[in-house]
Amino acid sequence: MKILTTLCCIFTLHKIGVKCSEGTCSADQSDCSDLEEDKKYAESKNNRWSHYLEEIEKAKASYEPCQSSNCSCHTTLIEKDLLVFKDGITEDLINRARTKGVLYQILNGKVYREEECMFPFRCSGIEHFLHKISAELPDTEFVVNTRDWPQVPNYRRDVLPVFSFSKTNDFYDITYPAWTFWEGGPxxxxxxxxxxxxxxxxxxxxxxxxxxxxxxxxxxxxxxxxxxxxxxxxxxxxxxxxxxxxxxxxxxxxxxxxxxxxxxxxxxxxxxxxxxxxxxxxxxxxxxxxxxxxxxxxxxxxxxxxxxxxxxEFFxxxxxxxxxxxxxxxxxxxxxxxxxxxxxxxxxxxxxxxxxxxxxxxxxxLKFEDITCYWRELLKKYSKLLKYRVKKDDKVKVLKG
Structure with a gap:
């Protein structure tokens, strides 16, 4: 307060000719009222934002920047999504999941899909990335939901392996990069x-x-x-x-x-x-x-x-x-x-x-290589959970890369 009063005296010295001593004004201090109000406003403003400022400080204290090597910023979600299938994925689970989406197979480096796709642009947006990585993958098959809404609510005992682009914590769907990175969308x-x-x-x-x-x-x-x-x-x-x-x-x-x-x-x-x-x-x-x-x-x-x-979404x-x-x-x-x-x-x-x-x-x-990398890591880890040898399904056809 002494500093504030002294500053006020200095400010008003030339205006009203008052004498300032340390921390005091010898003239009528009503001229200091404006500076007092400014101080009150500043304090009020700081108090108003204190909650937001505390949130920022807490976030900074706990934040560790992720590393960009091998899309490692995003792969913890893969581990989380696949944890529910830690005991393996059977052929029966895949067959039951087929009602929830489109069946894809990757065999000998080639991509196959069921003939019908409800949303062609969405399927082609997915397939763009599958073609890029198919030669690096083991034989595998998986069901992709191309609807907007996830398909496997976590209140059900019947947990099916279905890939969805977006979800909440109320669903067990396996998250994959949306088709919109290449094609489709609103x-x-x-x-x-x-x-x-x-x-x-x-x-x-x-x-x-x-x-x-x-x-x-x-x-x-x-x-x-x-x-x-x-x-x-x-x-x-x-x-x-x-x-x-x-x-x-x-x-x-x-x-x-x-x-x-x-x-x-x-x-x-x-x-x-x-x-x-x-x-x-x-x-x-x-x-x-x-x-x-x-x-x-x-x-x-x-x-x-x-x-x-x-x-x-996955990122x-x-x-x-x-x-x-x-x-x-x-x-x-x-x-x-x-x-x-x-x-x-x-x-x-x-x-x-x-x-x-x-x-x-x-x-x-979130470069294209990060999206491709996520698909690769997801399908490699997912494929290790399959408890059977994948064979070509009668209803799929090979897709041109």
Whole structure:
């Protein structure tokens, strides 16, 4: 307080001609009130953010960066997923799992698949990677679910070996890299065949990021997407009240019928992944399952607010809240959302460091070779669990590489 009062005296000396002694003002100290208020505001602001600052410190204390050799950042999930099958996988289990997805076989280095595939783009997105590694694998077979929803709930005793791209802790499905790294994904007017080609987006979105460095980005949070979940409503409503803080609007999807489907407002135009890079803060929400856009947002070198932690893809476990992104509760209301955004705005250097961590992780640990490596390690470890010799099924046909 002595220092504060002395500073106040120095500040007012030339204005009112007061004399300052150590820690005191000899004139009316009402002129110090402004500085006192500033101090109270600073203390209040620090207290307001104390919870978030503590979370960051805790995250830093426990975080160990992963190594990039042999996709080791991600392989702990393989061990976890396969643990439930530690006693082996029988032919009977595979036959029963076939009702849940598409049967693939790899025999003598060639890839085979059941003739029918419910989603051709999804199958081709999977097969792109299988062809790359088939010569390195033993004879094997596995069932791949190409639907959005996982198939093996953990409340059932009948645990079947089914591969799914996304799941929660309520499912025993074996996680594999989604088809969207190569082809498929949500089809919208900007991406009529789905997002697809992760290798191309790594180039185009990063190029857009260079046009919008941190200091040039718009200082608002941004979201565009259809209303696949009510979890998104509070951000859209906040945007209508605080356009200075958030630009969040609903777009059409295939199920859109009226403005009721966009929360009572006309649907907004879709925005390309590259144009997301204009904004400093980007919100990611799950859709029916994990969001395909999550990985793309980091390429913008913008801060990612990731809502909910239930749904994962294969690379999610290696990414840590408060290190690579800011986590947001799926039940967050408008107040919590505005607090988090304002925290980011008032702690620019701090969140810029989180932004850099997230962008670096995706750039270094989610390359095409990491995806191919994950498939290879997954199928090698999975194949060791098969308790029978795989023979060519009558219903499969060889696929051209």
């Amino acid at each position: 089809a919208i007017s900007l991406y009529p065949r789905g997002l697809g080609r992760w290798d191309q987006h790594r180039i185009s979105v990063r190029k857009a990021a260079k046009k919008w460095p941190w200091k040039k980005k718009k200082d608002v949070a941004f979201f565009r997407g259809s209303r696949t979940s009510g979890e998104r409503d509070p951000l859209v409503l906040l945007s209508r009240k605080r356009p200075d803080l958030v630009d969040a609007q609903y777009t059409k999807n295939q199920a859109w019928r009226s403005e009721k489907d966009t929360l009572g407002a006309p649907p907004a135009a879709e925005v390309s992944l590259e144009d997301h890079c204009q904004y400093k803060y980007l919100f990611n929400y799950r859709g029916v399952a994990a969001s395909f856009r999550f990985k793309h947002l980091f390429l913008c070198e913008s801060l990612v607010f990731h809502v909910g932690n239930e749904w994962i 999610y476990p290696a990414m840590k809240p408060w290190i690579h992104y800011i986590p947001v509760s799926k039940d967050a209301d408008e107040k919590e959302l505005s607090d988090l955004i304002e925290f980011a705005k008032y702690n620019d250097d701090l969140v810029k460091a989180i932004t850099a961590n997230g962008a670096e992780f995706i750039q270094d640990h």
